[in-house]
Amino acid sequence: MHIPTMNFPYRSLLAGVAxxxxxxxxxxxxxxxxxxxxxxxxxxxPETDKWLGKxxxxxxxxxxxxxGNGKYDITIQNLDGPRTFKGSAVGSQIVxxxxxxxxxxxxxxxxxxxxxxxxxxxxxxxxxAGEGYCRE
Numbered sequence: 001m002h003i004p005t006m007n008f009p010y011r012s013l014l015a016g017v018a019x020x021x022x023x024x025x026x027x028x029x030x031x032x033x034x035x036x037x038x039x040x041x042x043x044x045x046p047e048t049d050k051w052l053g054k055x056x057x058x059x060x061x062x063x064x065x066x067x068g069n070g071k072y073d074i075t076i077q078n079l080d081g082p083r084t085f086k087g088s089a090v091g092s093q094i095v096x097x098x099x100x101x102x103x104x105x106x107x108x109x110x111x112x113x114x115x116x117x118x119x120x121x122x123x124x125x126x127x128x129a130g131e132g133y134c135r136e
Contacts, residue, residue, distance in 0.1 A: 046070045046089040051107070055125050055133030058117035063105070063125060063133045065094070072096075074105070076127075103127055110134055 046069070055063045064075040070089035074096055075082050087096035087105070094105040110121030113132025118124060121134035 043069075047092050048072070048089040048094050048105075051094070051105075051125060053135075055135055057131075057133040058115060061133070063127075065105075108132065 048070070049068045052065050052068060052072075055065075057063070059079065060077070061079070062075075062077045064077075065087075066073040066075075072087040072089075072094055074085045074087045074094070076085070076098075083098075085096040085098055087094040090104075092106065096103055096105075105125050105127055108124050108126040110118035110124050110132070113119075113121075113124050113126045113134070114129035115132050118132055118134050121136075123136075124132050124134035126132040
C-alpha cells in the first residue's frame with residue numbers, strides 16, 4: 001500500500017497557514033482575557049457592616065454602631081455615660097482609639113465576652129474581656 005506524500009512546497013504552505021492560525025488565535029485570546037482583567041470590580045461590603053445597630057450589655061450598657069463601608073461612629077455607653085469614637089474595619093474587626101489605647105471590636109459568643117450575664121448568648125461583640133454586648 002502506497003501512502004501519498006505532499007510535495008515540499010505544499011508542506012511549507014500548510015505549515016505556514018497552521019502557524020498563522022495559531023498566532024491569530026493566541027492574539028484573540030490575549031485581547032479577550034486582557035479586557036476582562038481591566039473590567040471594574042464591584043466593591044465588597046465589609047463583614048463588619050453586618051454589626052450596625054445597637055448591642056446590649058449588662059446594667060444598661062450598650063455599643064451602638066453607625067455608618068458603614070468600613071467607617072463607623074461607635075457610641076459606647078458604660079456606667080459613666082455615653083462616649084463616641086471613630087472606627088474603621090480592619091479584617092474582621094473594627095478598630096478605634098479610646099483614651100490613647102488602640103481597641104478592637106470583634107464577633108464572639110456570650111461566653112467569650114467574659115461576662116456571666118451574657119454567657120448564654122450566641123451573637124455578641126467583644127471589645128476586651130469583661131466588655132461585651134449581645135443581640136438576642
